[in-house]
Amino acid sequence: MSESSLDGSRRGFLRAMTAAAGALLAPSASVALTPPSTPKLPSGVNPKNFIIHGVNPLTIETRRSLMGMSAITPEARFFVRNNLPLPSPQIVERPDTWVLEVKGVKQPTAISVAELKGLGLDAVGAVIQCTGNGRAFFEHEPAGSKWGVGAAGCAIWTGVRLKTLFDHFGGVDAGMNFLTATGGEIIPEGMEHNDLVVERSIPIKKALDDTILAWEMNGAPIPLLHGGPLRLIVPGYFGCNNIKYVKTLTCAPQESEAKIQKTGYRLRPIGAPPGPDYPSMWRMPVKSWVNGPGADNTPALAGEVTFYGVALSGERGVKKVEVSLDMGKTWQDATLEDLDLGPNAWRVFSYTVNLPKGPHTIVSRATDTQGDIQPKERVENERGYAHNGWLDAALTVNLLGEPPEEKVAATDQHMVKEESTPPERESVSLSAEGQAGKQVYLESQPSCGACHTLKDAGSEGLIGPNLNELKPNAESVKNAVTNGVGAMPAYNDLMTKEQINSLATYIEEATK
């Protein structure tokens, strides 16, 4: 897809659509010979390190066996969650030129990253954990990525405190109760801005206490996937609040009206419709889990075994971690490793024990500095948020009596094998028209996948209905796309009839 289609203008949209139409007009034989490829991972992402839940928007989970034994997660193994297609890589080419707008202060302003760097310097160790981390364990199969334990990572983020920034511009206006941060993804014209924009609000007190605007992650400029050139870091708060490519900061009396804030990321009972009054997903509760050895069926030897894992509690840090090898009947103290990157980072723990060969299950339970103890069970909720139960996170390992025959190579072979199996994507057979429609699905701006989940297209959008579940017929897709339905606008001005027809054919074929 050309850069031009990322400019978000209607022209860009039309250009993208014209490219798709080209495929449509080509002789059907040639279309059939060159089926549109499933979208590729961004360059630099090593598929061996991740479970790929979706490529566009990008949704990749760190493999448990690769979470590491250090308090810091390297970029190469740090999970990624994007709600919308990635912004253009151009934005991180000259990070100092990125401009942030600041509103709701005495002197509203626009300020570049270069200027921000002159205001002050602060660093924080902070865990980014998706609110849905652990969703795979919920039995009611909530909508959204089926994360295991790996939608979390810990990094050192360097930047400037919001308090320093706001003070520099005269301080926050009176009566402002919230700080709203807006992501820099471009929302094309014609789309309902508040339905798509990645925008979150946090209490103004939190913003002034310890929230920072960061330009470095683990000592290097923040890469595009993790929100470069500029990212909000709300220490101890769930991932969604840590806005990437932050473009605007607004101090305001009320929370944002964006869907993601108003009704999204709130803890509601199973079956309850979304609403603005459920608790917003802010501070992360106490949680821990064991990462190895032996996760993902990597070989681990019987005898003296040192188990290791991570423990966190937003804004508090942990004071104790216990482990159990009998599902919680008895607990032993684990050792907290010395390196402590502060109350919003995670702490690595370890526990060494002598074990015979065969299967063993280990669980861990953290206690935070205010005495909260990690619970056994998850808290059931519609969207599968905030999982912190220790039971589901149990690690079962099969300890070997002898080193495996392939020795070191076994790990790699195992990984390669798993990686070459695409993420539970059933192969569907598409007609020539269906293939042309797939291109329309993938290449329109924003792609249909920004809002919809469709396995064949590798998309996990959550704003619109899940097409694999809805299984719409071509006729109803045509109707919806032509006339609009619910929050979805009409596309009849933006797409040709042929494009709409092929899109409808594709969706019907891909969800049959």
Ligand SMILES: Nc1nc2c(c(=O)[nH]1)N[C@H]1C(S)=C(S)[C@@H](COP(=O)(O)O)O[C@H]1N2
């Ligand atoms: N602009 C923007 N910021 C965003 C998102 C996004 O889609 N766009 N996703 C959020 C969510 S849901 C999570 S879990 C974290 C993921 O951060 P990571 O990709 O660096 O791991 O970023 C948050 N910030």
Ligand SMILES: [Mo]
């Ligand atoms: Mo998330």
